[in-house]
Amino acid sequence: MTPSSTLPASAQRVQDALTALGFDNEVREMPDTTRSAADAAKACGCTVAQIAKSIVFRAEASDRAVLVITSGANRVDETKVAAHLGETLGKADADFVRARTGFAIGGVSVGEPLEEMHRVIAACAPLLPEDRPRYLMGVGTDLELLAGIASGVDLFDCVMPTRHARHGALFTRRGLLKIKNARYRDDPRPVDDRCSCPLCVRQSRAFVHHLVRTKEITGAVLATLHNLRYYLDFMADLREALTLGTLTALADQIAASYAGGAA
Numbered sequence: 001m002t003p004s005s006t007l008p009a010s011a012q013r014v015q016d017a018l019t020a021l022g023f024d025n026e027v028r029e030m031p032d033t034t035r036s037a038a039d040a041a042k043a044c045g046c047t048v049a050q051i052a053k054s055i056v057f058r059a060e061a062s063d064r065a066v067l068v069i070t071s072g073a074n075r076v077d078e079t080k081v082a083a084h085l086g087e088t089l090g091k092a093d094a095d096f097v098r099a100r101t102g103f104a105i106g107g108v109s110v111g112e113p114l115e116e117m118h119r120v121i122a123a124c125a126p127l128l129p130e131d132r133p134r135y136l137m138g139v140g141t142d143l144e145l146l147a148g149i150a151s152g153v154d155l156f157d158c159v160m161p162t163r164h165a166r167h168g169a170l171f172t173r174r175g176l177l178k179i180k181n182a183r184y185r186d187d188p189r190p191v192d193d194r195c196s197c198p199l200c201v202r203q204s205r206a207f208v209h210h211l212v213r214t215k216e217i218t219g220a221v222l223a224t225l226h227n228l229r230y231y232l233d234f235m236a237d238l239r240e241a242l243t244l245g246t247l248t249a250l251a252d253q254i255a256a257s258y259a260g261g262a263a
């Protein structure tokens, strides 16, 4: 830790804030989460212990909303985490804090196997307060969004629909369609016959195949419009199913549709 006397005023304010949070000491004690399940559990304990102090500090220092992020290890004992979280959030249960607090799940879109990602989401989401927004960071495909919603997640953000579009990967109700493939060179069908985007209404797979293969910017634009329209419609369907209590039936229907393939 740098001696306070050598810090400029702005850095000192940051240092004071970190010290007030107890952050400095706990970071130095925090173990490497890649070493073992025991270390991961200890790191998780450090994080959870920090939550209440952080929420209160931020809520008192600003009128902005605060998103608490649970992030890091994927080898923790869910039962112990639940106990920690319940105890910690209980301490932060004042109305003025809860009114401006949401909860995020992070660190589950960084290359781990999908089944591991789904296990962590399914374990974490139900532990977070039901009456506050639950946000899954950096996820994901349409099916990953569906899995998150089934576990109780409310919010998402991800570059996937637009980045995939720029690389010619188009989401459809029958799965991912890779429009660069030669099989679509003369295909007269729309990308998705249930989609209302400008690409699907007016153009064929063959047309967008040509645009994307020749790196015409119009191809990236149309593909982006399609993927964004697809995501909006997909989420609208999920919201309706949640309202009607038919999410499980819709998930089964989506899985069956995907099993047939995109072409």
Ligand SMILES: [Zn+2]
Binding pocket: 191, 192, 195, 196, 197, 198, 199, 200, 201, 225, 226, 227, 229, 230
């Ligand atoms: Zn479309």
